[in-house]
Amino acid sequence: MLEQIKGKLVVSCQALDDEPLHSSFIMGRMALAAQMGGAAGIRAQSKEDIDEIMKVVDLPVIGIVKRTYPDSEIYITPTKKEIDELLTTKCQMIAIDATNRKRPNNEKLEDLVQYIHAHNRLAMADCSTYEECMHAQSIGFDCVSTTLCGYTSYSKLLDGPHYELIEKLVKDCKVPIIAEGKINTPEDLKKVFDLGVHSAVVGGAITRPQDITKKFVKVLNK
Numbered sequence: 001m002l003e004q005i006k007g008k009l010v011v012s013c014q015a016l017d018d019e020p021l022h023s024s025f026i027m028g029r030m031a032l033a034a035q036m037g038g039a040a041g042i043r044a045q046s047k048e049d050i051d052e053i054m055k056v057v058d059l060p061v062i063g064i065v066k067r068t069y070p071d072s073e074i075y076i077t078p079t080k081k082e083i084d085e086l087l088t089t090k091c092q093m094i095a096i097d098a099t100n101r102k103r104p105n106n107e108k109l110e111d112l113v114q115y116i117h118a119h120n121r122l123a124m125a126d127c128s129t130y131e132e133c134m135h136a137q138s139i140g141f142d143c144v145s146t147t148l149c150g151y152t153s154y155s156k157l158l159d160g161p162h163y164e165l166i167e168k169l170v171k172d173c174k175v176p177i178i179a180e181g182k183i184n185t186p187e188d189l190k191k192v193f194d195l196g197v198h199s200a201v202v203g204g205a206i207t208r209p210q211d212i213t214k215k216f217v218k219v220l221n222k
């Protein structure tokens, strides 16, 4: 899969149950639209959405399950249970939160990567800082991403991609870097590729029409 998405765009097609497009059918159509537009891969949430998407498009898929637990802030594929759900699908890569925060049930990140590999899937580390990316690489993740930058209490909150972080990662990290999070425009996307990332994931700017609408409405309220 990593070869297939090299230098290309991955589109995240997600709508949780509090979002207007929450529906596996609609996520399948979003993925089809992404494929028609030239995307090389899809990132998707839940086994139901992934099964539907993989029926409709023939692109490789990064799978996640978002679930909250009372004893942890981690919600992107937090435990082995969510990995097991993803293993029922044909997704080629599984992304999990690889931040330096306590996991639910005190599960260990190292064990989860090994578990994913034991089932012949690639493992992607959703990180928020440089240190987390370097740690994820050292414990065997196949690629690292900036997905959670700005979403942990200790990482830098920006309106767009964290270019300095990406630049530093490209220089120091040996595994592929996937830029993800707040890539809001085609110009942002061009810039992260110019910095040398392996691939990039765009979500909301393509697949969350409520957010896209907000950006247009905002200019009228100034």
Ligand SMILES: CC(=O)N[C@H](C=O)[C@@H](O)[C@H](O)[C@H](O)COP(=O)(O)O
Pocket (backbone or CB within 6 Å): 012, 014, 064, 076, 147, 148, 151, 180, 181, 182, 183, 201, 202, 203, 204, 205
């Ligand atoms: C932080 C978090 O929960 N991120 C999620 C991870 O899967 C998704 O909600 C994002 O849409 C995805 O990362 C792409 O980012 P953006 O939508 O900014 O292009």
